[in-house]
Amino acid sequence: MADPAFAVAAVDRDQPYLSGLNPEQKRAVLATEGPVLVLAGAGTGKTRVLTTRLAHLVASGKTTPFGLLAVTFTNKAAREMAERVGALLGRPTEGMWIGTFHAIAARILRRHAELVGLKSTFTILDTDDQIRLVKQVLEAHDIDEKRWPARLVLSLIERWKDRGLGPDMVPREDDQSLGPRRVVDLYRAYQERLLTLNAADFSDLLLHCLRLFTAHPDVLGEYQNRFRYILVDEYQDSNVAQHLWLRLLAQAHRNLACVGDDDQSIYGWRGAEVGNILRFERDFAGAEVIRLERNYRSTGHILGAAAGLIAHNAGRLGKTLWTEGDAGEKVTIRGVWDETEEARQVGEEIEAGHRAGAALASFAILVRTGAQTRAFEERLITIAVPYRVVGGLRFYERQEIRDAIAYLRVIAQPDDDLAFERIYNTPRRGLGDSALAVLHTIGRARVCSLSRAAEIVVETDELSPQRRTSLRRLVESFRRWRGAAESIPAAEVAALVLEESGYTAMLQADKSPTAPGRLENLQELVRAVAEFARLAEFLEHVSLVMDAATGNGADMVNIMTVHGAKGLEFHTVFLPGWEDGIFPHQMALDEKGNAGLEEERRLAHVALTRAKVRARLYFAGRRLVHGQWQTNLPSRFLAELPAEHVERQDSFGQTLGNAGRPNHGMRRGDHHRVIAAPAPIAYQLNPAADGFLPGNRVFHQKFGYGRVRAAEGNRLDIVFDKAGEKKVMAEFVQKA
DNA sequence: CCACATAATCTTTTT
């Protein structure tokens, strides 16, 4: 069964790729059969183990690349893994499935979409689309958005989805009432809407897969047989749905290796379930557990500080990182007056280090929240030190990029109403809410997309002449662009669309300082499209590979959130804002109590272990938050760092011991007592749309009374008493 | 329907 070429490699008993691995790492590579859990602490060579293991499975002839599935959380991790495995094997990883949970689930789903009620061309929605969809659902159910913001409702829905629960599986006690409705009702409506839009959100990729696998054992069997060996990275970040998905896929061969670190689980707010990793041995009977504890990254003091901190968490699997390296410098703590001083001190140290010959890229400033980057950016600009903000505003999330993509989506997927709504009046073409309402009415009546409704309505007199002309131009443009998409390369289509839609012209006319940058971004988008032959392929890439061009190799200081820094390492790490309320963040404390605090502590642990040689912690006495001064106490985490590994370096001399300080977190959002609103006054459609005959007297909301001259299906030719002859949809008139 | 002004809410982290 194995490819002979690989069998030859298996004869090579040397297995040179194993050299240089420590005993535990080697065990993790060679334990190929049965369930395996590799607990890999920070800096213990996890990636190396993962890639070597994959290479070993192939080189030893246990399977061909075809039988391998490697799952990661980020696209970056997937790319790196593919590259490194390819390098180890000396050949491309063709046939091997390496990708994120979502990308792999999408790939499977595209093949069997019909079995779950989707067309294989389904669109993958981003958060923006999701919010707009929830808003529509809220509106349709007449729920006050002030009391129940779309974001909140969506997060409730997402939490269920993360747990693998469809609308019919939600336990009643988990549901909440929103006045006349329950959240589950909205969830159900939301899912129905997604199906009619032929769309899936991110979580759906997995949920639909789960349904597919359970309802169609033959399909499941196909994948079970194929994937002889399954490998999962960052297992501590997996949610319940992902866990179920893996379990189904691994059932046949039971060769499932999960690599992770419970101490680095920092995505609980996104539905990640630490329990997955804590329960692994119970879920997969006979699992072998391997601990990687030897750290190759950080000095002794840094590891000691991190270990002392994380020891305050209960419910760990327990690992102790150790190193043979030097103790190095102690971790420093500095109290500063405010965030300006904080930024100034960091800036000075970077400048001094750089003068002494250190590369700028060896410095990282890791913040708890994105808003904290500003002070540092301002400071670094002032002292002319180049920096990059990693993961800030991502390329594909910029407004102009999403607009452009929305155009492409409507071309490739005429049913994509959300994309259509986004751009049908961008740039301005005199089409507002009222015109949109007409399209919606037709869309509902005819069970068709807005795009299609637009095509229909321009043949009638439903809209005022200016608006009809405007809409007709748009409809004709889309027709033309769709034709073009058949014959010319995708990138040319994109360029054509931006030009002909007037989008480029709109930005050129825009005098705001951001406009030139936006135009450049659009050019970059066209370049990105050029890497794909077909528009659909590009769109798939966009929705799944949301990470932007990672800053080129230029020598710059790195500024990013701690979340964004996971998996990275730097010589010197600055950790500002270690204050209660900031880090740990108040919201984490308020919403999830002790569990939230523990997750924050793991986050702090991740932050510290990014440093190879030097870690500098800061806390400020006061700080401008939302334009208001806020005074904070030093983070309780500071007091948890073992004294022998840290050094105070300021003259404030405040004590850091503040353990046991009660947390009187204020609860936000007092959303009880929802007032029942009256039923909506819906525009009543004439249910008997057909059946109009020439000569019938009819009444129209806008045009008044008239007489049918000709009828063709739903399209009527009516001579109105006052308004004259008009073409009108039957849905809009009543028999008089 | 659009442009401009004012008001409110926001920021925890992201595939």
Next chain:
DNA sequence: GATTATGTGG
């Protein structure tokens, strides 16, 4: 402080 919802006048 900045983005976004709402209101007013053309």
